[in-house]
Amino acid sequence: MTTSPESSGGATQSHKPACPTAEMGRWPASWEQEMQSTVNYLWHTDDLLGQGATASVYKARNKKSGELVAVKVFNTASYLRPREVQVREFEVLRKLNHQNIIKLFAVEEMGGSRQKVLVMEYCASGSLMSVLEGPENAFGLPEDEFLVVLRCVVAGMNHLRENGIVHRDIKPGNIMRLVGEEGQSIYKLTDFGAARELDDDEKFVSVYGTEEYLHPDMYERAVLRKPQQKAFGVAVDLWSIGVTLYHAATGSLPFVPFGGPRRNKEIMYRITTEKPAGAIAGTQRLENGPLEWSYTLPVTCQLSMGLQSQLVPILANILEVEQAKCWGFDQFFAETSDILQRVVVHVFSLPQAVVHHVYIHAHNTIAIFLEAVYKQTNVAPQHQEYLFEGHLCVLEPSLSAQHIAHTTASSPLTLFSMVSETPKGLAFRDPALDIPKFVPKVDLQADYNTAKGVLGAGYQALRLAQALLAGQELMLRGLHWFVFSNMAGVTEIQELKRAAELRSKLRTLAEVLSRCSRNITETKMTLSNLSSELMKNRDQVHEDRSIQQIQCCLDKMYLIYKQFKKSRMRPGLGYNEEQIHKLDKVNFSHLAKRLLQVFQEERVQKYQASLVTHGKRMRVVHETRNHLRLVGCSVAACNTEAQGAQESLSKILDWLSHQLLQDRTKGAQASPPPTAPYPSPALKDLVLHMQELCKEMKVLASDLQDNNRVIEGLSRVPSAPDI
Structure with missing residues (x-):
């Protein structure tokens, strides 16, 4: 069983000068x-x-x-x-x-x-373990890199199973990283010292593996030295894959007793065997304390909720002790392939002020995409409106998802909800809670570990600051687009004044048309002021220097961290070197304090203030859109009534014209006296009056139809200018 340092088929590039080849002359005597x-x-x-x-x-x-x-x-x-x-x-x-x-x-x-x-094969970029040990990955890999790991591990394991081979020592140290010609990561399984041929229905009894990644049944016999007659199958690799994927996603092991996995082995075994169904992690925070279970990935994880919702069920079903309940490789490959075949659509929800990653298949319908958005945002499909780069994005539910625009994290679909809610913003854990403290005495190993932990929290603060700043920008940009669209609609709706001038022509519609024309100028002024305010705020966001300040602190801290890493390999320090080491510890702590101060005061507080302002602005936009929607309904109602009145007038006019024609016919047949050869003046005047009223009704109906088209246009957001 492997318990010593990671053995592998490759590791990080040595910093020593390369050895000359045989053709280049004799080797130096000190090397021979x-x-x-x-x-x-x-x-x-x-x-x-x-x-x-x-x-x-x-x-x-x-x-x-x-x-x-x-x-x-x-x-x-x-x-x-x-x-x-x-x-x-x-x-x-x-x-x-x-x-x-x-x-x-x-x-x-x-x-x-x-x-x-x-x-x-030599892999100059080290192992997945060396990647995870980097302070920048203290809380797990970025989503794109994690998906590369998942794709490579699944493909490699699938090849093993196709050849009937069980690895028996899957862990980050046995997954090597190679950088491809285009700069992309390629991960490769290595160290097949424990591997053997084994079909799905075969068993083995020998024990191999590394403690933290070992299946509990094997752990019981190999680590606890308890005699048991269990035989093991290919599912042991699935358990190790589950622990490895959790480690890659979070930067931590899933099962951790107080003091660490190798300090209290009995508790380690209890955590893995007593884990409830569906749980993916277990921790003991206090010595002799209770076991705590987790059914989700930690909030510090860099994976989106869209990916987490796909990944967590897989982890829950392969981190299953009972072999009868654990998935087999066929189901594992099917479920992971399902994730890897999906495409991601980036959606920024204005109601929540959060970017979502929506994973769907290209062959899915847009209706499925809308439902997926609903699950993540709680905005029902019928209430979802979208813009992309300032342009209306009409998503027809029956079409293929391939018709959705290509999105990125910085250029997502912008989701607007017709239902108002208070923005919650990005959920995160304060990095200050994860910063360890230096011990007073000089302890080179402990100082290195502390510096690494502080630096990891610093990188997390940098990522969060970048995410908060990007979210603030997306809030302002998205809301500006919707404000602009409403302003365009308000400008066109001024034409309603023409309809209002005709209210005297049809008294029953006068009050409605009057309401439609009121407050237009006031609404336009409100939206214009809001648009100017948004542009001013966007300029302020672009001028923000907090990210650069945090990065500057991190760069200085990293130099000290590298010195600590170098010093820990030495047996001790001289007096002067020790004094410098102490000063470095003080400077490191000051830099960490400054970094957190900038993060809290310049980013978190400004972001939270922007959320409050964003909520107020969203309410203004909602009120404006609702007002314009009511105007549209009123104009539509006026149009319907006008058409009805016009039809009634036409019928009356037809009847009167018919009566007039009959009177003329009767007069000609009866040879009336010369004093009355035509119909009565009263009937003639009524016909003329009705003809005039009918013409006016046609004009009114035409105006109402024009304005109705304008109002209907308000439900379709016009293109906004690039800003």
């Missing part, structure tokens, strides 16, 4: 005693990449080409194992060929000792 080689490869023993119980891994070079490789040199203890165990790793690696599996180039022997040497 420490050089080791096979027929085709050579290495210096200082270039150690990793070390395990049975082997050490070094950075080596091809003697002819100078190509960098990683060589795994087996020690004496490895040859005490059965012969089939010794050759198993060679056989497994020869069987595998995948971009997410470390490549085996050759199996050679050292000249004198005849020790076996595996020559493998």
Whole structure:
């Protein structure tokens, strides 16, 4: 079982100068005693990449080409194992060929000792563990990088299962990172010393693995040394994958007893075996204290809620002790592939002032997207309105989601809700709560650990400050677009004054038309003032220097952290060096205090104030839009009544014209006296009056239809100018 430092097929690039190749001349005399080689490869023993119980891994070079490789040199203890165990790793690696599996180039022997040497692909960027140990990833990987890890691990594990192989030691230290030609991360599974061929329905009884990532059944026998007759299946890899993915997502292990996993092993076993169904983490915060369970990822995690909602059920079902309840690899591959095949749509919710990542399939309908937005924002589909880059974005539910515009975190869809609510803003944990304190005495290892913890919290503060500033910008920009759209509608609605001038022509519509034309100027002035205020605030946000101030503190802190990291490797410090170390601790603490002060006063307080102002402005926009919507309804009602009145007048006029025609006909047939050859003047005047009124009604109806079209346009947001 691996409990020593991580052994791997590659690690971070050494800072020593590269060894010359054989063709470049003799080796320096000081190096010759420490050089080791096979027929085709050579290495210096200082270039150690990793070390395990049975082997050490070094950075080596091809003697002819100078190509960098990683060589795994087996020690004496490895040859005490059965012969089939010794050759198993060679056989497994020869069987595998995948971009997410470390490549085996050759199996050679050292000249004198005849020790076996595996020559493998060299990964200059270290392991996933070295990535997670960086202070910037103290709270887990960014979402994009986590998805790369997930994609690579799933693809590599799928290749293993296709070849009937169980790894038995999955952990971040055995997942190597390579940087591709385009700068992208490529992760590869390595260290197949514990691997063996095993079908889905087969079992094994031998114990391998690393404590923190070990399946509880194996942990019981290997770590607690309790005799038990359980046999293990391929599900042990799934447990290790679950712990590894949780570690990558959060920067921490999921199961942590008080004092750490290796301090209290009995409690560690209790946490993993007593975990309730659905829980993905367990912690003991106090010595001899109760166990606390978590069913979600911590708020400090960098993954969006959209991705978390997809990932958490997977973690819950592979971190399951009972093999009957644990998912098999088929379901694990199906569910993870489902995540990886989705596309993300970035949505900034103006009602909440939060950016959401909505994961959907390209073949889904927009109706499914709208429902997904509803789950994250609580804004019902019928109340959702969207803008993209200031332009109306009409989402037809029956269309494919492929019709949705391509979004990014800085250029999301802007969601407006027709239902007003108080913005809550981004939820986060104050980084100050995660800052450890230096011990008074000089303790190089403890000082390094403390500096690393403080620096990790500092990077978290920087990320949060950037997110808060970006959210503030999106609030102002999105609201400005909607204010502009309403102003455009108010300008056009001035045409209602023409309809109001006709109110004397139809007394029954006069009051409605009068209401439609009131307060237009006042509404326009309100929106104009709000638009000017938003532009002024956006200028202030652009001038904000808090991010640069936080970054400056972090840069200075990082230099001190690097010195602490270097000093911890020394046996001790001289008097003058110790005094400088103490001063560095004081300066480091002052910088951390300054960083948090800028974060709280310049970013958090301003962001919270902007949320309050954003809420007030949203209420103004809602009131304005509701007022204009009522105007639209009134104009539509006027239009309906006018059309009805016009139809009635037309019928009356037709009847009167018919009567007039009949009177003329009767008069001609009866040969009336010359004094009365035409219909009565009263009937003729009534017909003329009705014809005039009908013409006026047609004009009024036409005006109302025009204004109705203007009002209907208010429900469609026109394009806003680029700002």
